[in-house]
Ligand SMILES: Nc1nc2c(ncn2[C@@H]2O[C@H](COP(=O)(O)OP(=O)(O)OP(=O)(O)O)[C@@H](O)[C@H]2O)c(=O)[nH]1
Ligand SMILES: Nc1nc2c(ncn2[C@@H]2O[C@H](COP(=O)(O)OP(=O)(O)OP(=O)(O)O)[C@@H](O)[C@H]2O)c(=O)[nH]1
Ligand SMILES: [Mg+2]
């Protein structure tokens with residue numbers, strides 16, 4: 001346990017805090033920013049335990065970026081899910097579709113990963129398990145064509161929510177990022193304002209590269225939110241603090257397991273508490 | 278960059294008098310930041326800096342016209358030595374078949390890398406068998422089968438099986454009988470803190486006796502690399518590491534952390550999604566990449 005329940009800021013405590021923040025993947029710069037703000041506020045709040053001030057400093061950064069996921073703001077609400085390879089996009093989409101279906105909403109899934117081995121089969125199994133329609137083409141087909149088909153289907157069926165799965169791709173691959181831009185254009189042409197949510201999926205075990213992923217995808221595609229997965233492991237996901245601070249992109253959802261129900265709304269308070277557990 | 282920063286600091290320090298272990302701290306602070314930003318684990322960085330601080334005030338630095346570059350050279354060499362110094366390969370056992378078991382966290386690249394290893398061994402003139410022992414993830418078996426078919430390599434899968442250990446035992450019997458070599462087992466991704474699933478790996482290992490247990494780790498892994506690798510090594514026992522997604526721009530400090538905490542060598546890196554994108558691991562190239 002940290003020495004911080006006493007209201008003082010010894011150098012030992014500062015070093016311990018820095019270690020905790022860096023081990024949580026907050027990164028050198030963001031950890032330093034947080035500690036600087038802690039020191040500034042501590043000057044005016046000497047009788048407040050430093051742990052409370054620290055949590056407040058981090059909460060302030062998260063809350064500036066905070067925004068909930070509101071899928072009722074348009075019909076059909078179109079959500080595009082993207083991110084690097086293996087982070088949990090497909091599984092998170094299944095979880096979201098399940099939640100919406102439980103809420104009585106009509107959902108259509110679009111198999112936008114037409115590249116990876118058995119990607120379509122994987123999503124089909126999930127779709128069948130929750131009784132949701134999946135629009136798909138053959139492996140190797142143009143993902144923009146699947147998007148187009150899926151949106152037509154959503155329109156004719158009066159669907160509430162369309163979720164587009166995409167193939168994992170590194171933000172450094174220009175042609176693959178261009179493919180996402182094309183898919184986004186198709187959505188926007190067919191449905192006003194689509195995609196209404198562009199969700200970046202980040203793996204909580206990722207280090208500082210997550211910030212570069214967010215920067216690149218945000219610049220090229222435009223992100224409205226983040227889903228942070230695999231928080232049921234030991235990684236803390238501190239990279240989202242840097243992302244909130246630098247890019248103001250909010251975390252909206254978290255993944256806490258491999259099951260269909262392992263999805264939660266992002267709660268900044270719980271997140272900050274978990275950083276120091 | 279780091280080189281320029283160190284050069285600036287060290288020239289100024291020398292201008293103020295002798296370089297000592299005390300004042301070199303400012304230069305080492307920059308090295309520390311560079312390593313942390315590269316995702317090397319906090320505690321691994323601490324130990325690393327302590328180890329190089331005496332070398333950093335050695336003769337070569339004190340006498341050099343470019344002390345900053347000398348410090349980088351020392352850091353670079355220390356990184357190379359830490360990561361094993363030279364390339365390390367998978368050894369063929371005296372009695373075939375070689376049995377390889379892929380383990381690691383969810384989504385790290387095990388299934389794809391299993392396919393890459395099969396591709397490599399096939400090109401080497403061998404007859405590998407891929408074993409679809411992930412009975413959990415939707416379409417995991419299909420995924421491995423698609424990869425195997427694309428290579429013209431045999432794949433053992435049993436859609437009715439619900440236990441990984443059983444699949445491995447059945448596959449091994451067939452491989453032995455038909456002279457297939459190596460046997461490459463793909464397992465389900467799992468958390469190092471999932472007691473039941475970690476135990477499953479221990480049980481499979483007891484029954485199948487793999488020669489090479491490979492920890493497949495994502496190059497973009499952050500501070501958690503140490504905890505994860507330590508748990509896999511202590512609970513299951515690993516022989517080597519493959520670092521995937523090295524075609525991205527992650528600095529890959531996890532490689533140093535994992536090596537440091539397990540003592541096991543990184544043998545290969547994954548540099549893309551296609552099955553021919555597996556390369557041998559070179560410690561000197563990794564050292565340059567980590568330093569940025
Ligand atoms: N423990 C845990 N595992 C997760 C979570 N979310 C996803 N996974 C697992 O992570 C692995 C990868 O998930 P996918 O949904 O296939 O990831 P993806 O981003 O679609 O992968 P690609 O399409 O190949 O880029 C699977 O084994 C999932 O079960 C989570 O919140 N916790
Ligand atoms: N760019 C890149 N992608 C890779 C590499 N290795 C694997 N991938 C991709 O990473 C994603 C996950 O790969 P998988 O092989 O399914 O990972 P896994 O460890 O088997 O996942 P689980 O079985 O769910 O634990 C897929 O999209 C792969 O194509 C690599 O070296 N580079
Ligand atoms: Mg997917």
Ligand SMILES: [Mg+2]
Nearest residue numbers: 387388411417
């Ligand atoms: Mg797999």
